[in-house]
Amino acid sequence: MRLREAALELYAERGYDATTTSEIAARAGVTERTYFRHFADKREVLFDGEAELREVMTAAIASAEDSLPPLSLVLRAYTAATPLFVAGRPVAERRARIIAATPALQERAHAKSAALTEALISALTQRGVPEPTARLAARAGAAIFERASRAWTGTSAQDLTSLVVQASHELRALT
Amino acid sequence: MRLREAALELYAERGYDATTTSEIAARAGVTERTYFRHFADKREVLFDGEAELREVMTAAIASAEDSLPPLSLVLRAYTAATPLFVAGRPVAERRARIIAATPALQERAHAKSAALTEALISALTQRGVPEPTARLAARAGAAIFERASRAWTGTSAQDLTSLVVQASHELRALT
DNA sequence: AAGGAAGTGACAGTGACTGACACCAACTAC
DNA sequence: GTAGTTGGTGTCAGTCACTGTCACTTCCTT
Incomplete structure (x- = not known):
């Protein structure tokens, strides 16, 4: 467009x-x-990749193996979306600079990621995860992924998936 | 006003x-x-308790004992704010209904709680907690408190602090 | 009494966003 | 082939959130 x-x-x-x-x-x-x-x-205008992202991630949760615990499902969803992140990298960077300079856009960005979290919660509950647990797992997963993602764009060297695993351990150590 | x-x-x-x-x-x-x-x-108009809330919570982190781990500091901040929540209860309820019916207000609400999280992160780093750890702890704390808070308004019977402890265990069990 | 700070009203202006209507393609049905 | 349908667009008028500016009052200080 x-x-x-x-x-x-x-x-x-x-x-x-x-x-x-x-x-x-x-x-x-x-x-x-x-x-x-x-x-x-x-x-x-700056936020329309969201729909596709949400679909990919919720689909990843819906189609995962039955044995996985809730938090793993959430992390699976994020790692399933990494191709989208990689593909959108060049645009995402310009976009990020603009958003960082504009409070109104930061507000929208928060709303979008909150909406994404809600979608993940709903995907989890559809698999039978009780809602309170789903909420906790989705938010924990978001925190983990944000941490991994920051480390990723910082160094840009390592594999994102392993950074996610690492961040999970950090969170576990905190609790 | x-x-x-x-x-x-x-x-x-x-x-x-x-x-x-x-x-x-x-x-x-x-x-x-x-x-x-x-x-x-x-x-x-609907969001000006925020400043006071932020001050109380960051002050709680700044004045806590040195031995506490990061996540405990965050949870301490939330429990320190419960008097404000209790005092603001009647208004908060009317407010919540309005916000729930209005996407634009939900957006602002998310922005406010994100700003609060940023303030907590900053309070943590000022105590020497490294920033990535502080981010993770603040977001985990927010997730825990949200879960406890929902249980609180649902039943309205139990003590909030014990619900927070309980939610912490739930999160630990998830990781 | 003079002067400054803080809160307010009045007014004009910009720009985001909406509703209604008309127009024009492309495609479908018959 | 013609009629009708669908989807995308331009035009115009209108509402309302929000801002800059100036003048006025009130109150407080010195």
């Missing part, structure tokens, strides 16, 4: 607050009205 | 989307402009 690219450019060039949706639309060669037919609001 | 009460009433009566900031101001007996001198935006 050209709107996405246009927004990415403009937000990077002059900042989120200083760009109007009308400008984004203009750079993409369409009308402001058309912009709002594709994205719900000014922020949403 | 009368603006807070006015907003609470109007959001409950006709819903968040269907009330204007102008109406809130009018019910409080002031101008819309005055509303925006007190609150940054239409959502913020």
Whole structure:
């Protein structure tokens, strides 16, 4: 979508607050009205990989072996999504800079990851995990993955999966 | 503040989307402009206990005994804040209903609790806890407290602190 | 009494977002 | 082939969240 690219450019060039949706639309060669037919609001342009991510991760939970404990299911979901992260790397980096500079976008980012966590919880409960346990597992998994992910983008050398395992041990050590 | 009460009433009566900031101001007996001198935006009226909460919790971490491990510090912070939760109970309940019915407010709520987590992380690192460990502990603590808090509002019978301990064991069992 | 700080009202302006209607392609049915 | 349907778009008008600016009051200080 050209709107996405246009927004990415403009937000990077002059900042989120200083760009109007009308400008984004203009750079993409369409009308402001058309912009709002594709994205719900000014922020949403930067957050539409989410749906695919959610599907991949919930599918990973749904199709995992029966023997796995809840937290492993969650971690499995995250590692199943690593191809998406790797593929989206170049865009994700530009995006991250913009979000880091814009409180309104950070808010949306938190909402998205909260929604993702809810989706994982729902995938777990559909497999029979009781809801309170599912909540705890999903949030623990998110914490573990965030920790691993930070280490990953920091060094960018190691394998993500092994970093996840390592972070799990760290969490275990904390409890 | 009368603006807070006015907003609470109007959001409950006709819903968040269907009330204007102008109406809130009018019910409080002031101008819309005055509303925006007190609150940054239409959502913020419902979220200003946050500052006090953050101070109490970070102070609890800063003033705890030296021997406590990171996760205990975080849980200590949450239990230190329970008087605030108890005191704010009646308002919190009305507030919760409104937030549950309004995606925009849920977004803000997530942002607030993320900001709180960041504050706890910072309080931990100021005590010498390395940042990655602090992040993990803060997020684990948040997960534990959420679980305990849900059980608390559900039954409303038991002591919150013991529910926190119980939730900690649940998390330990998951790892 | 003079002056400064803090809170407010009035007013004008920008920009995000919505609803309604018309237009134009491409594809389907008959 | 023509009619109708579907999906994407432009246009226009309108609402409302939010901001900058100026003037005014009140209260507190010196």
